[in-house]
Amino acid sequence: KHNKTPNEVFDWVLKNNDxxxxxxxxxxxxxxxxxxxxxxxxxxxxxxxxxNKDNVIEQYYQxxxxxx
Numbered sequence: 001k002h003n004k005t006p007n008e009v010f011d012w013v014l015k016n017n018d019x020x021x022x023x024x025x026x027x028x029x030x031x032x033x034x035x036x037x038x039x040x041x042x043x044x045x046x047x048x049x050x051x052n053k054d055n056v057i058e059q060y061y062q063x064x065x066x067x068x
Contacts, residue, residue: 010035020053 004012010029013022027046030039 006035008035020050023050023053 006029010026013025013029016022017026023046027043027050029035030043030046032038
């Protein structure tokens with residue numbers, strides 16, 4: 001087992017954010033305050049960035065966030 005804290009996972013993903021999947025994950029972390037403070041602005045920026053890299057999940061989240 002890995003036994004990592006949310007902060008450790010957040011830090012790792014933050015350092016490896018060149019992949020659209022990790023950008024997506026960072027957006028979710030900021031949106032749900034996992035390992036970091038909630039920041040809707042940063043979350044939206046990351047969702048938009050991942051969606052522009054053709055990340056389907058982020059395209060869905062972006063549409064969902066814009067409709068709420």
